[in-house]
Amino acid sequence: MIVMKFGGTSVESQEAIARVTAIVQAREHYRPVVVVSAMGKTTNKLLEAAREAATGHRDGALALVDEMRGHHLTHGLSLAGAFAAELDRYIRAHFEWLDELIKGLSVVGELSPRSMDAVASVGERLSSLILSFAFRAAGMRAQHVDSRRVLFTDDAFTQAQPLFEETYMQLRDTVRPAAQQSVVVMGGFIGATLGGQTTTLGRGGSDFSAAIIGAGIDADEIQIWTDVDGMLTADPRIIPGGHRVKSISFEEAAEMAYFGAKVLHPATLLPAIERNIPVLILNSRRPDVEGTRITFHALPCRNPVKSISCKRNITILNIGSTRMLLAHGFMRRIFEIFDRYRTSIDMVSTSEVSVSLTLDNRENVDLICRELREFSQVSMEDGHAIVCLVGEKIRHTPGIAGRAFQVLEKKNIRMISQGASLLNLGFVVAEADLRETVAALHAEFFSDLDPAVFD
Numbered sequence: 001m002i003v004m005k006f007g008g009t010s011v012e013s014q015e016a017i018a019r020v021t022a023i024v025q026a027r028e029h030y031r032p033v034v035v036v037s038a039m040g041k042t043t044n045k046l047l048e049a050a051r052e053a054a055t056g057h058r059d060g061a062l063a064l065v066d067e068m069r070g071h072h073l074t075h076g077l078s079l080a081g082a083f084a085a086e087l088d089r090y091i092r093a094h095f096e097w098l099d100e101l102i103k104g105l106s107v108v109g110e111l112s113p114r115s116m117d118a119v120a121s122v123g124e125r126l127s128s129l130i131l132s133f134a135f136r137a138a139g140m141r142a143q144h145v146d147s148r149r150v151l152f153t154d155d156a157f158t159q160a161q162p163l164f165e166e167t168y169m170q171l172r173d174t175v176r177p178a179a180q181q182s183v184v185v186m187g188g189f190i191g192a193t194l195g196g197q198t199t200t201l202g203r204g205g206s207d208f209s210a211a212i213i214g215a216g217i218d219a220d221e222i223q224i225w226t227d228v229d230g231m232l233t234a235d236p237r238i239i240p241g242g243h244r245v246k247s248i249s250f251e252e253a254a255e256m257a258y259f260g261a262k263v264l265h266p267a268t269l270l271p272a273i274e275r276n277i278p279v280l281i282l283n284s285r286r287p288d289v290e291g292t293r294i295t296f297h298a299l300p301c302r303n304p305v306k307s308i309s310c311k312r313n314i315t316i317l318n319i320g321s322t323r324m325l326l327a328h329g330f331m332r333r334i335f336e337i338f339d340r341y342r343t344s345i346d347m348v349s350t351s352e353v354s355v356s357l358t359l360d361n362r363e364n365v366d367l368i369c370r371e372l373r374e375f376s377q378v379s380m381e382d383g384h385a386i387v388c389l390v391g392e393k394i395r396h397t398p399g400i401a402g403r404a405f406q407v408l409e410k411k412n413i414r415m416i417s418q419g420a421s422l423l424n425l426g427f428v429v430a431e432a433d434l435r436e437t438v439a440a441l442h443a444e445f446f447s448d449l450d451p452a453v454f455d
């Protein structure tokens with residue numbers, strides 16, 4: 001049994017859905033459970049419609065819904081064959097429900113996290129239905145399972161945490177037996193509380209759903225099908241020309257995901273690691289490319305650095321102790337405040353009199369700063385980026401930092417950190433310097449490649 005997860009671009013259009021259908025059909029004998037994201041850009045549009053409605057732009061919101069309805073009908077129905085009439089009814093019913101919800105939001109003039117999840121969930125509910133019908137029309141035995149009856153979460157709407165015990169039990173008792181009979185198709189990203197309220201796992205969360213489902217059905221493999229050939233040595237949106245990494249360890253991949261490699265949602269690997277299930281990154285446009293294989297132990301690699309990940313839109317907070325020295329308990333007070341606001345810190349560096357740290361979530365930053373100022377001086381700098389070298393051999397290879405600094409000689413590096421795991425070396429630079437920084441580091445560390453590991 002395997003899990004095959006397809007991201008938004010992999011199901012964005014009728015052509016894309018046809019490609020996915022062929023890919024799954026060729027692997028039907030592995031008994032796949034297919035996990036799918038909303039059709040490309042749908043989640044953004046749904047949330048935009050919700051916001052428009054709640055801020056009094058009812059007609060604009062309904063027009064957006066109409067546009068999505070048209071897209072889903074056009075692209076969804078064209079592959080449903082004899083099932084088109086049935087699917088048409090389902091799609092229209094979902095959009096009628098959405099119309100009512102949007103009208104309701106415009107009356108109330110308020111958008112709660114719970115309503116956001118109700119609206120956002122429509123994308124995956126529809127894409128999974130559409131895919132299940134396309135599979136059936138292509139002659140496969142396929143069955144749609146509503147993820148909200150399987151993937152249980154707490155009620156932290158928009159960022160819900162899975163209730164693993166309940167979810168794994170349901171997966172084992174219902175989804176695993178169903179997948180013995182037919183291809184199961186489920187929406188990623190969405191779940192429900194035990195009381196039945198719809199939740200989502202946070203943006204990009206379909207990867208996480210795939211891993212949870214993989215762990216729960218005890219899959220032999222979790223395949224993440226996306227729009228790139230695998231994990232690359234650099235983020236292709238920052239610099240082109242990165243090389244495919246064929247084999248990478250769970251630890252390395254987790255570090256890459258955490259430091260911005262969008263190709264994998266950061267929480268994805270935990271369930272896979274716990275049950276030791278290999279994760280593959282594959283390209284739905286080029287299914288013959290072997291992709292990236294993520295396992296406990298990666299292939300031995302001559303190159304110390306496996307990839308460079310980056311995270312943009314980073315804010316630095318400099319927190320100075322008002323006393324001359326960092327008094328006992330200073331750090332604890334700082335971290336307690338971030339903890340209370342559920343705001344995570346990516347990087348920290350300290351000197352005798354100050355602490356600098358980076359954030360990518362500015363939601364509560366004003367409140368946090370107000371509390372910090374009660375016992376310290378705080379300054380904030382926006383517009384930064386983290387650049388992170390990742391590779392298990394970094395810890396055993398002397399001179400990596402030296403080489404990096406030489407390359408970055410003329411750049412203003414704002415912060416440096418090497419994680420306790422010693423498999424990353426991170427720098428904070430101005431966002432304006434990001435591209436050049438990555439290009440320079442890439443040229444330094446990837447000019448001579450180990451062919452066993454890189455393409």
Ligand code: ADP
Binds near residue numbers: 226230
């Ligand atoms: P999906 O919709 O399939 O989940 P995402 O857009 O979430 O796809 O993730 C795939 C994207 O991740 C790629 O198109 C690429 O731009 C980006 N990405 C960032 N860093 C990397 C990297 N190191 N290797 C591969 N892709 C990366």
Ligand code: ASP
Binds near residue numbers: 044203
């Ligand atoms: N559709 C959701 C999003 O756009 C989840 C996902 O694609 O992973 O964030």
Ligand code: MG
Binds near residue numbers: 263
């Ligand atoms: Mg994604």
